[in-house]
Amino acid sequence: MNTIRIPETSQNHKSLLEQMQHYGQDDADWRGGRTWSLVYSLGEEHTQFLKEAHGMFFSENALNPLAFKSLKRFESEVVRMTASMLHGDENVVGTMTAGGTESCLLAVKTYRDRARAQRPWLRNPEMIVPESIHVAFEKGAHYFGVKPVRVPVDANYRVSADAVRKRVNRNTVLIVGSTPSYPFGVMDPIAELGAVAQQAGVPLHVDACLGGFMLPFVERLGHTVPPFDFRVPGVTSIAADVHKYGYSAKGASVVLYRNMDYLKHQFFVYTEWPGGIFISPALLGTRSGGPIAAAWAAMQALGVNGYTEQARIVMEATRKLTEGIAAIPGLKILGAPEMSVFAYASEDPALRMYVVGDLMEKKGWHVDRLQKPEALHAMVTPGHLDAADAFLGDLRAAVQEARANPNLAEQGNAAMYGIMAELPMRGMIKKNVLKIMEQMYGPDGVMPDFDTAVANADGDTGAPPPQDFAVKLAGLVVKLKRRFMKG
Ligand SMILES: *Cc1c(COP(=O)(O)O)cnc(C)c1O
Numbered sequence: 001m002n003t004i005r006i007p008e009t010s011q012n013h014k015s016l017l018e019q020m021q022h023y024g025q026d027d028a029d030w031r032g033g034r035t036w037s038l039v040y041s042l043g044e045e046h047t048q049f050l051k052e053a054h055g056m057f058f059s060e061n062a063l064n065p066l067a068f069k070s071l072k073r074f075e076s077e078v079v080r081m082t083a084s085m086l087h088g089d090e091n092v093v094g095t096m097t098a099g100g101t102e103s104c105l106l107a108v109k110t111y112r113d114r115a116r117a118q119r120p121w122l123r124n125p126e127m128i129v130p131e132s133i134h135v136a137f138e139k140g141a142h143y144f145g146v147k148p149v150r151v152p153v154d155a156n157y158r159v160s161a162d163a164v165r166k167r168v169n170r171n172t173v174l175i176v177g178s179t180p181s182y183p184f185g186v187m188d189p190i191a192e193l194g195a196v197a198q199q200a201g202v203p204l205h206v207d208a209c210l211g212g213f214m215l216p217f218v219e220r221l222g223h224t225v226p227p228f229d230f231r232v233p234g235v236t237s238i239a240a241d242v243h244k245y246g247y248s249a250k251g252a253s254v255v256l257y258r259n260m261d262y263l264k265h266q267f268f269v270y271t272e273w274p275g276g277i278f279i280s281p282a283l284l285g286t287r288s289g290g291p292i293a294a295a296w297a298a299m300q301a302l303g304v305n306g307y308t309e310q311a312r313i314v315m316e317a318t319r320k321l322t323e324g325i326a327a328i329p330g331l332k333i334l335g336a337p338e339m340s341v342f343a344y345a346s347e348d349p350a351l352r353m354y355v356v357g358d359l360m361e362k363k364g365w366h367v368d369r370l371q372k373p374e375a376l377h378a379m380v381t382p383g384h385l386d387a388a389d390a391f392l393g394d395l396r397a398a399v400q401e402a403r404a405n406p407n408l409a410e411q412g413n414a415a416m417y418g419i420m421a422e423l424p425m426r427g428m429i430k431k432n433v434l435k436i437m438e439q440m441y442g443p444d445g446v447m448p449d450f451d452t453a454v455a456n457a458d459g460d461t462g463a464p465p466p467q468d469f470a471v472k473l474a475g476l477v478v479k480l481k482r483r484f485m486k487g
Helices: 013-026 044-056 069-085 100-118 135-144 161-165 190-200 215-220 260-266 289-326 353-362 384-404 406-410 412-422 426-440 450-458 469-486
Strands: 093-097 126-130 147-151 172-178 204-207 235-241 253-257 268-270 278-280 331-333 341-346 368-370 375-379
Touching: 044 289, 069 093, 069 253, 069 289, 093 100, 093 260, 100 135, 100 172, 100 204, 100 235, 100 253, 100 260, 126 135, 135 147, 161 190, 172 190, 190 204, 190 235, 215 289, 253 260, 289 331, 289 341, 289 384, 341 353, 353 368, 353 375, 353 384, 353 406, 353 412, 384 406, 406 412
Parallel strands: 126 147, 126 172, 172 204, 204 235
Antiparallel strands: 093 253, 235 253, 268 278, 331 341, 341 375, 368 375
16 A cells, blocks of 8 residues: 655755656657647747746636636637637627536537426437547536437548438437547538538537637638538537647637527526525636636737648648658558548558557657557647658658568557457456556556556566556456457
């Protein structure tokens, strides 16, 4: 049992900060453009500016907008600026949230409550979602008791409006599409979905968490961007993350509704609390003023021309990367992504993408993996323009290495991911992953070490028998793989 306690005596600030910096040493190197998700940066000067804006309202609390009128003003202006960027009229309303997940969760809650208000007899609310929808909607469905009706995506990785129409029934409270989807970076056909939604009298939420602050500027650059915002009649709400391509500090997203008839179902009011009459526009209670102030500051500082210029750089980097990847024999880009997020996969069964991923990781790139299908994933940011050539060079080498060493598919993370993706018993995986989480968030807070886990399970180290659960899980899946895939 770990005995980490609050120290008896106060610690020196300077040495603490040094210690913390040291702890960060092995973190992913996003500054060098080596990560392909998680951090959206415009470089040191912009970051310092955001920190200053954030720090200025660090202590203020958006829980009470009457006490901090500054925060209410920032939030209202961020909402209005986002609404006009997405071609909303003066009736469009919304709130800031702490991030894309909160925006997605709120959409599910809002439309469930709206349906309940309109149809009190509704017992089993359903929402129709593409299977490529962000997992936050699965979370929302689980939290709020709405059944997700998943629609498979087509050969271009988008949902078809026809397939959605066929699934509308009396229980449908919501249709969702994404622009673009996180896994494939392609846009669902919002205009067609809007027509289905209008005809059925069902609301349509557009998850533009990723594309909200990118697509308007990609359009401005002259690229073809299918209509996805409030210009589409059936669209009733849109979410856009300021902390992604809005280049703000983390903790900022916006959820917008076509008018108050929708937003009012997001609000929560409780009048009998001993603490007083409680009102809450979104999910959280106390909210730091920092991310709200920084979002306002980022939008003001960049302006339309700044966002357009960043979009130009990002699209240039994306073109370089996608053309470079497609030119490597055996690799292809999945579908036809409209902006700067894409997945790339192997078109040669002998070339395993997870092996390529492992080899890229060895070369210092932090790459993300998809499981259906086996693919790697990239979210391109301005810093990647300078990193693109080095990335493509390493990728070409990794592909050659993977081809020369087919046995690599049986080792390392590739084996883990490969098995995880192929294993038929999803229920068992879920059970074991939950156990790992209990360990990670248990008293000892142990991070599972998957590399050692797989090495141990393969029996190719002299290490002592595995003790922690992650190791056991890996051992188990490797054994299962031997039984099911080779047997
Ligand atoms: C990132 C993302 C989300 C979730 O946003 P977080 O800010 O990570 O909570 C939802 N939808 C899409 C399409 C996203 O890319």
